[in-house]
Amino acid sequence: MKKLPGPTRLEKTAGSLPVEGVATIIAAIAGGPLAALLPVLSNSLAGERLRRRIEAHLTEVSRELQEQREALRNLSDAQYKLLNEAVLAFLQTTQAEKLEILRTVVRRSLVAHDVEPQEAIMLSRIIRDITAEEAQFVVEHFSNRFVLISDQSVPPAAETLYVQPGSRDELIVAGLASLGVLSVGQPTYGQALRFSQITGKLIVLLTAY
Secondary structure, three states, X not given: OOOOOOOOHHHHHHOOOOHHXXXXXHHHHHOOOHHHHHHHHHOOOOOHHHHHHHHHHHHHHHHHHHOOHHHHHOOOHHXXXXXXXXXXXXXXXXXXXHHHHHHHHHHHXXXXXXXXXXXXXXXXXXXXXOOXXXXXXXXXXXXXXXXXXXXXXXXXXXOEXXXXXXXXXXXXXXXXXXXXXXOOOOOOOOOEEOXXXXXXXXXXXXXXX
């Protein structure tokens, strides 16, 4: 089992602040279900190092939200959904890279004025479950029109990303298909997949300014 890396400087700075305390601060700012859910969920976290890591990120999120009170007051329902789910996802995440992604999603949610309510529901599910590797794959390969699991024994097609069968990327493609980021259907040999229409807005949330 891969060991968690040592605490960062940010974690050391925030290491004395209880998770439930930070969660309560964020809940007070954003309101709604967060007020009831965050402190309860925070008590289920296991592992002191993981606890400190999440504390550090939530501390920064709390500070950033404190600075954006005007934007918070003017959130649309769709933006609120994205922000709410992103903050809750912190308490279900063990990947350090995913925690960084969630901080970006929180910031980007504040300016995601063009997201529709149904899109927010879909995006929230994806953001909750997507891994850091899957997110990186989407950002790097979105310019391809098709994704095809193949050993390239067939003639190459334009705008097509070929993924080697049995590779780690094949697992990533399967994960993205299950999330709905790639077109419906499990990836199989010879079946070209496409990024779904929601992917463009997902990338906007995943990437910093």
